[in-house]
Amino acid sequence: MTLISATLLTRLGVGVVPLPDRISVDVRSSSAPLITWGFVSSISVGLHAVIAAVTSDRPLILLVNGDVPALPAGHLRDTDETLELALRRSIATETDLEVGYAEQLYTFGDLHRGGGAARELSVAYLALVRQQVPSGNAEWRSWYEFFPWEDHRLGRPTVVDELVRRLVEWASSGSDPETALERIDIAFGRSGATWDGVRALERYELLYEAGLVAEAYTDHGRDEPRDLPRSMAMVSDHRRIAATALGRIRGKITYRPVVFELLPERFTLLQLQRVVEALAGVRLHKQNFRRLVERAGLVEGTGRMDTGSMGRPAELFRFRRGVLRERPRPGVGLPGIRG
Amino acid sequence: MTLISATLLTRLGVGVVPLPDRISVDVRSSSAPLITWGFVSSISVGLHAVIAAVTSDRPLILLVNGDVPALPAGHLRDTDETLELALRRSIATETDLEVGYAEQLYTFGDLHRGGGAARELSVAYLALVRQQVPSGNAEWRSWYEFFPWEDHRLGRPTVVDELVRRLVEWASSGSDPETALERIDIAFGRSGATWDGVRALERYELLYEAGLVAEAYTDHGRDEPRDLPRSMAMVSDHRRIAATALGRIRGKITYRPVVFELLPERFTLLQLQRVVEALAGVRLHKQNFRRLVERAGLVEGTGRMDTGSMGRPAELFRFRRGVLRERPRPGVGLPGIRG
DNA sequence: AACAATATACTCTAAGTGAGTATAAGTCGC
DNA sequence: GCGACTTATACTCACTTAGAGTATATTGTT
Numbered sequence: 142m143t144l145i146s147a148t149l150l151t152r153l154g155v156g157v158v159p160l161p162d163r164i165s166v167d168v169r170s171s172s173a174p175l176i177t178w179g180f181v182s183s184i185s186v187g188l189h190a191v192i193a194a195v196t197s198d199r200p201l202i203l204l205v206n207g208d209v210p211a212l213p214a215g216h217l218r219d220t221d222e223t224l225e226l227a228l229r230r231s232i233a234t235e236t237d238l239e240v241g242y243a244e245q246l247y248t249f250g251d252l253h254r255g256g257g258a259a260r261e262l263s264v265a266y267l268a269l270v271r272q273q274v275p276s277g278n279a280e281w282r283s284w285y286e287f288f289p290w291e292d293h294r295l296g297r298p299t300v301v302d303e304l305v306r307r308l309v310e311w312a313s314s315g316s317d318p319e320t321a322l323e324r325i326d327i328a329f330g331r332s333g334a335t336w337d338g339v340r341a342l343e344r345y346e347l348l349y350e351a352g353l354v355a356e357a358y359t360d361h362g363r364d365e366p367r368d369l370p371r372s373m374a375m376v377s378d379h380r381r382i383a384a385t386a387l388g389r390i391r392g393k394i395t396y397r398p399v400v401f402e403l404l405p406e407r408f409t410l411l412q413l414q415r416v417v418e419a420l421a422g423v424r425l426h427k428q429n430f431r432r433l434v435e436r437a438g439l440v441e442g443t444g445r446m447d448t449g450s451m452g453r454p455a456e457l458f459r460f461r462r463g464v465l466r467e468r469p470r471p472g473v474g475l476p477g478i479r480g
Numbered sequence: 481m482t483l484i485s486a487t488l489l490t491r492l493g494v495g496v497v498p499l500p501d502r503i504s505v506d507v508r509s510s511s512a513p514l515i516t517w518g519f520v521s522s523i524s525v526g527l528h529a530v531i532a533a534v535t536s537d538r539p540l541i542l543l544v545n546g547d548v549p550a551l552p553a554g555h556l557r558d559t560d561e562t563l564e565l566a567l568r569r570s571i572a573t574e575t576d577l578e579v580g581y582a583e584q585l586y587t588f589g590d591l592h593r594g595g596g597a598a599r600e601l602s603v604a605y606l607a608l609v610r611q612q613v614p615s616g617n618a619e620w621r622s623w624y625e626f627f628p629w630e631d632h633r634l635g636r637p638t639v640v641d642e643l644v645r646r647l648v649e650w651a652s653s654g655s656d657p658e659t660a661l662e663r664i665d666i667a668f669g670r671s672g673a674t675w676d677g678v679r680a681l682e683r684y685e686l687l688y689e690a691g692l693v694a695e696a697y698t699d700h701g702r703d704e705p706r707d708l709p710r711s712m713a714m715v716s717d718h719r720r721i722a723a724t725a726l727g728r729i730r731g732k733i734t735y736r737p738v739v740f741e742l743l744p745e746r747f748t749l750l751q752l753q754r755v756v757e758a759l760a761g762v763r764l765h766k767q768n769f770r771r772l773v774e775r776a777g778l779v780e781g782t783g784r785m786d787t788g789s790m791g792r793p794a795e796l797f798r799f800r801r802g803v804l805r806e807r808p809r810p811g812v813g814l815p816g817i818r819g
Numbered sequence: 820a821a822c823a824a825t826a827t828a829c830t831c832t833a834a835g836t837g838a839g840t841a842t843a844a845g846t847c848g849c
Numbered sequence: 850g851c852g853a854c855t856t857a858t859a860c861t862c863a864c865t866t867a868g869a870g871t872a873t874a875t876t877g878t879t
Binding site: 426428436450452453454 | 866867868869870874875876877878
């Protein structure tokens with residue numbers, strides 16, 4: 142008779158069901174009389190979805206509203222054929238949304254991320270939808286509530302200066318100022334470097350390390366200081382996941398035609414531009430943007446006109462699939478700022 | 481007395497240790513008298529590493545030599561702080577290699593990937609090293625043994641034509657020829673489309689679906705047909721993981737200065753070019769490549785000369801960190817083919 | 820009819836790319 | 850020590866793309 146301590150079972154991922162004094166395994170009654178602990182570990186596998194949409198200039202992210210906003214999530218089940226199907230199932234269950242495009246983002250698995258005893262692995266996905274009304278207590282929020290420093294459509298936001306100032310303070314008093322300052326330069330476009338929208342995650346990570354976002358404190362059960370620059374937090378590490386997604390999507394639109402997942406079948410070139418601007422967080426030069434998408438063969442005119450809007454009516458365009466055959470990396474590019 | 485079937489334990493991730501007839505858990509002796517199955521699922525979490533290096537024109541991948549080559553792998557332990565640290569620990573243990581650059585690639589979790597009863601989740605990483613001698617039975621192999629259709633340095637390999645022919649056959653007899661043919665066009669640069677090195681995974685997936693790689697059969701316990709185009713297989717889905725890595729690295733070198741992870745501190749421009757060519761699988765125009773990396777400020781001369789090689793001695797260059805501050809996406813670009 | 824708002828066409832310049840030619844500076848065989 | 854060979858490096862030229870504007874066209878509003 143060999144004893145396995147309940148502690149061990151606990152480490153298998155355990156809790157909450159009354160048990161008799163002993164549990165016992167009848168090995169003879171089974172088809173698998175040999176056992177090893179090699180693969181056993183106390184892990185839960187979650188799936189998190191960053192679901193993005195854009196409505197007239199507003200970049201949106203779908204969040205579940207609790208005390209603090211959280212990403213829609215689900216757990217992997219033994220019956221899910223693939224991770225992506227598990228994700229789609231989870232989203233459908235929690236929000237009733239029809240997801241078109243979905244891509245895997247990143248897998249998060251730091252030991253202490255859940256705060257609980259067991260490790261909580263999470264496979265995060267980025268999904269794009271044309272805006273729909275979600276069910277349950279899911280709700281569309283603006284991306285930039287959570288990342289105010291990322292929206293440069295009306296010029297460099299003033300928060301950025303404050304953040305950079307405090308980051309530099311933090312870096313200077315740290316153990317390796319040089320490396321830290323280089324990271325700040327690159328991430329925030331300081332001292333001659335150019336601001337790169339794609340580096341959203343690097344920026345969030347710096348802010349976290351420097352203690353400039355609330356999670357840096359709440360993650361460790363501490364109270365946040367009162368003088369933090371304003372920005373909305375999310376539960377656990379969900380804002381880090383969202384920052385990963387923001388960087389990814391900003392990069393992706395420049396070399397894959399994913400923007401069209403966010404637009405209706407027919408759209409004007411200005412609508413297209415606004416969606417790109419909302420995601421990229423910058424304003425673009427209108428005439429050049431137009432030239433770019435038309436000459437790249439990314440869109441084709443439908444002959445139909447947009448009605449009921451201000452000014453001269455615009456032609457309605459649609460995505461031109463042929464471009465996939467013609468160009469190796471068809472995307473929208475970002476033809477300069479301000480225009 | 482409650483029985484837990486050994487089958488259940490088996491599904492917790494099991495194998496190989498002789499046991500007495502019964503195992504028994506003394507709940508009273510433990511600090512955790514309550515149990516739930518809420519988080520328990522039959523999952524094992526593995527880590528797989530695609531470790532790349534380049535030696536004089538040969539792009540290398542580190543593989544463990546069993547019956548069929550396999551990627552170095554390890555398992556996530558409860559003591560690993562982060563996934564990346566777990567990976568570095570695994571690599572150090574299995575191969576004695578010092579890994580510099582490592583990035584997460586993708587998480588694989590299809591239900592049937594391991595072939596066993598439990599789901600085998602695998603978090604795959606891409607790592608870059610300057611070539612070192614591995615220990616154990618790990619060995620450097622050429623990438624293109626496994627992906628002969630990817631090496632276009634000496635022109636489009638002849639296999640490509642055969643593969644495309646058979647893919648088209650497969651597509652035409654399938655349920656949706658149009659979509660399948662579009663995929664083939666884009667992935668293999670057919671009918672006017674340009675070959676894009678980055679699409680290595682799409683190509684592998686098409687070949688798998690069309691039954692043109694051995695794994696398409698062996699995965700399901702079937703024997704492979706005799707008339708498959710020649711290429712080396714890997715265990716389980718490791719070749720799919722490698723294809724993911726190949727595509728990723730080919731993309732990444734164009735916008736991040738990761739090539740330098742594969743080169744010694746000082747190198748000639750030709751060495752740099754050969755490394756890029758080996759990875760990208762194409763030949764580049766020498767003069768333009770030179771102009772590109774110099775004018776982009778990616779490298780700086782050291783004044784020292786390379787000795788003991790053929791022809792006029794070349795200057796030794798080094799990576800110029802300053803470029804990170806100056807350019808948003810510093811990479812090598814691929815200035816045209818053949819030259 | 821004037822104006823506000825948007826669409827669309829076109830221009831000009833600077834910078835970057837693709838494909839070469841020309842020349843320099845070594846090694847190797849004899 | 851010479852010529853063939855090999856590699857490095859400089860420079861040219863045509864062509865495309867990008868950045869920043871100006872100009873003109875169509876609509877609705879007042």
